Amino acid sequence: MGVVKVKQKYKWKWYEKFYFISISAGMLTTMKYFLKCAILRKQVTVQYPEEIRPLSSRFRGRHTLKRDNKGRERCTSCFCCMWVCPAQCIHIEAAKVPENEKENYPEDKYAKVFNIDTLRCIFCGLCEEACPKGAIYLDGGIPMPEDDRDDFLITKDILLEKEGGPIIGTRM
């Protein structure tokens, strides 16, 4: 059987075997940035996490639940975000608002439990789009690493920590 030789192995020339040209080209780039940072002070890195770069207004980070201008929770537990979520990371349990807490909620129905599993979340922002009340936004910044798996499950009190928030339809 005849064998077809498709490609022959590249033969190095004698001077190429010393890697002179490649190494000096690499070192030149390194030296260029070293001079730029050390003498001209134009470095691009920051000391994260002590120093945090300003995020884009469209950045999708950790979830927050919003309140309206009277301080009431906007979420009425309509399950739209839970329904639309492609990663199925949102878990809501709805309940009727107790008699003595009526001033905290705009409607009769509220979210008794509102959990988001950030390990499952893919930060697609569909929950934000689906919400008819403007209650959930992904503007909580970059989610921090945790030591424990359970700490990635963020509950309602963590979600509601950020007071105030944007008006319906806009982002901060």
Place this chain on the structure above:
Amino acid sequence: MVTITVDGKEYSVDENKNLVDALKEVGIHIPTFCYHPKLSVAGLCRLCLIEIEGVPKLQIGCGTAVKDGMKIIVTSEKIIKAREAIMEFQLINHPLDCPVCDKAGECKLQDYSFSSGTSTTRYKENKRTTPEEEIGDNLLINHNRCIMCLRCVRFQKEILNDPRLERIHRGNQSMIGCISNGKDEGKKLIDHNYQGALSDLCPVGALLNKDMLYKSRVWWYDRTQSICHGCSSLCKITVDVKNNEVYRYMPPEDPYNNGYFICDQGRFSAEDFTKERLFSYAYKGINKKSPDVFSEIKNTWQNAQSIVFVGGTTESNESLEKIKEIIQSMIKTGKNVKWEYKTMQYMWESNWAEEVDFLMTSDKRPNSKKAREVIEGPFSNEKDFIAALKNADIIFSLNEFSAPYSYRINDENELSENILYKIFENENLWGKIINLTTHDNNASKKALASFPVKAMTEIENSFTDKKGEIKKTKISVRPPEGLRNTAEVLEYFINSVERQTAIA
């Protein structure tokens, strides 16, 4: 059958029906709120307006009888405009709380607002607001959402003969109120067996059941056509399942059989099949693998001479036939086997499938008709039965201590009211009972051995109702792998005990 012309096309329709029903049969849908096929015509919502040739004004479809050679128009500029105006009128006081409302997704107002309504309103006054009110022990009314179709009022009057709901006040202030029905003074709250039907009948989310409030949303449910296990009427239902859990039973849109309604007894027992289930074999209340349980009770089984089977009224036709075969083969081996289906007090009386109301019967077992045909029932009274239980070496209880049949899950005293449970307790018989059950309760812990079986929502079998009609269930919930139905469990038990002795 007569011929009528609709939008220039000729159709032959049933002349005994009104226009809405007759056109529905030939595939033309006329939107309605107040019209219900089982209730009288009220003509309140004016949404079913149609044009009739020769009549100057628009007419309501629900109040028009079919006549031969009638020429009508259902889709014209005039009708579309009229419907838009009606929808705007219906929505002046209706709040925009679809995210909160439990009816959203199956709400007629929502559907017709999208199909026939406009997106804007010219109404500038404040919306009328009235706080939510309790009108039954399981019924809430949200007056804001009510569109005054008076379906609930007519249902109470015409079907239940209990005129306790009425429209009170007038004009913009009118609302549904609970009044005295004239029979018993002072007692105003609704406490009958059809509160679920009332909330189901409501085309909007004005009437709601407290038990089901805010539990889920309707678009999540997977629906299967099946039958209700609540009593021997075996009403046709759709089983609504979410995440492999039964959430609710709904009546089918079907004028025959139980005709649009089911009772609360059946409707709210839906979740009984998903809670507190037994999914493991148990020996004296301790969960074990099936071969271990079988080897524990092997000696008792082999030495047993007189065996009593108890129950069978909850089993399907196929299962009953198979159990009978098993029992006959046991008799051939020289054992004294008796099978008694009468386990409830009322079963010892002669006539026990009495109608409680227009749907429900007093007999709470799904397949008692077939059980009475298949099982001889050797005992004529309760005393003989108890004496036989005392003398028996092994007693098999076939699904007698399972939730919807003998007790309700949320009930506090659970099984203590059950007669069979009382007998077992008083005579101290728990040491020889093999309990085939779906639920993990006191009975399954006390019994010598407990075998898990499939519930009615997990099997595809046929049942016989009180009139002798055969109805089929469908698998609506996926059971855990390896779970068997009652007859299969018995077969598995006998076969594996035989195999164990053959090896030994």
